[in-house]
Amino acid sequence: LCITMIGLVMAGGKGTRMAMPEEKLLLEYKKPIIFHVIDALKNSYCFSKVVVATSPNSPDTKRVLEERGIETLDTQGNGYVNDLNFLLQKMDGFVFVVSGDLPLLDEEIIQKLVEFNSESVWTSFLVSKEFLNSLGLKSNLLVKYDSTECVYTGISIINADKIKNLNLVNEDYVILNDKRIAFNLNTNEDFELLNSS
Numbered sequence: 536l537c538i539t540m541i542g543l544v545m546a547g548g549k550g551t552r553m554a555m556p557e558e559k560l561l562l563e564y565k566k567p568i569i570f571h572v573i574d575a576l577k578n579s580y581c582f583s584k585v586v587v588a589t590s591p592n593s594p595d596t597k598r599v600l601e602e603r604g605i606e607t608l609d610t611q612g613n614g615y616v617n618d619l620n621f622l623l624q625k626m627d628g629f630v631f632v633v634s635g636d637l638p639l640l641d642e643e644i645i646q647k648l649v650e651f652n653s654e655s656v657w658t659s660f661l662v663s664k665e666f667l668n669s670l671g672l673k674s675n676l677l678v679k680y681d682s683t684e685c686v687y688t689g690i691s692i693i694n695a696d697k698i699k700n701l702n703l704v705n706e707d708y709v710i711l712n713d714k715r716i717a718f719n720l721n722t723n724e725d726f727e728l729l730n731s732s
Contacts, residue, residue: 542585
């Protein structure tokens with residue numbers, strides 16, 4: 536069913552909005568948050584390989600991943616877009632990019648997302664702001680699409696062969712209101728909400 540695609544987990548952020556001593560992606564929700572994402576990608580059987588992008592901001596995450604034999608890629612940690620652009624220059628074919636802080640992600644929703652893969656160079660998945668708010672979550676990363684206020688989920692499917700300069704890319708959007716891709720962990724309140732759900 537699935538074409539050859541690389542699963543790329545972005546895990547190099549500072550997690551500054553979580554005022555906690557430990558790295559955000561290692562917070563436990565049954566298991567460290569990042570492993571919910573990695574396991575969902577692996578269990579979907581949609582990817583030829585799954586790799587995780589880390590940075591100087593996430594040394595503990597990198598160490599834990601390497602202890603478990605998971606391949607990591609180093610980025611400079613200069614922000615999501617810069618780090619992603621840097622990695623895409625070195626990749627070929629289709630890349631399924633996902634933020635490392637989606638604790639409810641599972642293999643079924645990934646299989647569903649992969650089916651949206653089209654001829655477009657860049658497809659990003661959105662949820663409506665209204666849906667996000669209905670879950671008790673907030674976001675400032677709003678984008679207007681089809682006259683609906685939406686929020687980025689941190690998930691995109693990108694054809695790396697056609698990306699040489701991010702400024703020239705036309706982004707296609709798919710709105711998919713699903714809790715499994717809407718719930719990303721940005722604040723302590725989000726973490727409390729997650730544990731109470």
